[in-house]
Amino acid sequence: MTDLVTLTRTLAEPDRDLVVLAEGNTSMRTGDGEMLVKASGSKMATATEADFVAVRTQPLLDLVAAEESDDSLVNRVLLDARLDADTPKPSMEALLHALCLEEAGAEVVAHTHPTAVNGILCSDRAQELVAGALFPDQVVVMGRHTVLVPYADPGLALARAVRTELHRHIERHDRPPKVIYLVNHGIFVLAASTSEALAVTEMTVKAARILAGALAVGKPVYLTDAEAERIDTRPDELHRRRRLASREDR
Numbered sequence: 001m002t003d004l005v006t007l008t009r010t011l012a013e014p015d016r017d018l019v020v021l022a023e024g025n026t027s028m029r030t031g032d033g034e035m036l037v038k039a040s041g042s043k044m045a046t047a048t049e050a051d052f053v054a055v056r057t058q059p060l061l062d063l064v065a066a067e068e069s070d071d072s073l074v075n076r077v078l079l080d081a082r083l084d085a086d087t088p089k090p091s092m093e094a095l096l097h098a099l100c101l102e103e104a105g106a107e108v109v110a111h112t113h114p115t116a117v118n119g120i121l122c123s124d125r126a127q128e129l130v131a132g133a134l135f136p137d138q139v140v141v142m143g144r145h146t147v148l149v150p151y152a153d154p155g156l157a158l159a160r161a162v163r164t165e166l167h168r169h170i171e172r173h174d175r176p177p178k179v180i181y182l183v184n185h186g187i188f189v190l191a192a193s194t195s196e197a198l199a200v201t202e203m204t205v206k207a208a209r210i211l212a213g214a215l216a217v218g219k220p221v222y223l224t225d226a227e228a229e230r231i232d233t234r235p236d237e238l239h240r241r242r243r244l245a246s247r248e249d250r
């Protein structure tokens with residue numbers, strides 16, 4: 001829990017320009033089918049343990065998977081999924097956190113609205129974010145392939161769109177993504193630890209800044225498939241990646 005609070009407050013440091021006010025949220029797997037997720041309306045910058053709610057994930061996953069459900073059910077399901085009825089209501093985006101933890105095997109999930117990334121996500125060039133890798137460290141930290149989800153109404157519609165794209169990605173690449181870009185909205189980072197969640201968020205912001213620079217100068221030049229694949233499978237890079245994800249490295 002302490003690590004999750006520290007991550008949450010770190011992500012909200014004003015200099016990072018990732019969230020303002022009550023934007024963004026974080027979560028962590030705490031056991032089989034259970035997670036801690038930020039409460040609705042609370043601020044990441046001032047988060048304490050009391051701002052996190054313990055939630056069962058299965059009711060959330062069932063809601064997203066059920067075709068007949070609609071947004072009127074979301075509040076009830078979020079409230080009923082709490083382990084302790086005296087805790088606050090989980091964030092509406094808890095649906096997305098449940099998907100990332102349970103259907104993509106993440107341990108820690110960080111959702112932010114970084115200004116540098118949203119500048120591109122709110123443009124007609126958003127597709128360039130997932131068109132390829134621009135530099136080696138991007139591949140090491142963010143993986144070769146990331147996901148872009150078209151705009152959908154926050155709530156069930158967005159959760160269903162993320163679920164569809166997540167499954168498509170895992171089918172195609174045989175492993176879950178570390179970054180999910182939400183058009184006109186923000187990013188979800190899927191990590192094995194709080195330290196990795198911070199590192200992947202930082203690299204995603206850096207990659208967006210570099211892409212914006214490349215688009216301002218001319219056309220982005222992506223690494224070739226062979227170049228990106230080589231970085232992705234080099235033993236020294238695998239070692240770096242393991243160190244980055246390890247819990248001891250916090």
Ligand SMILES: [Zn+2]
Binds near residue numbers: 024093111112113186
């Ligand atoms: Zn959001």
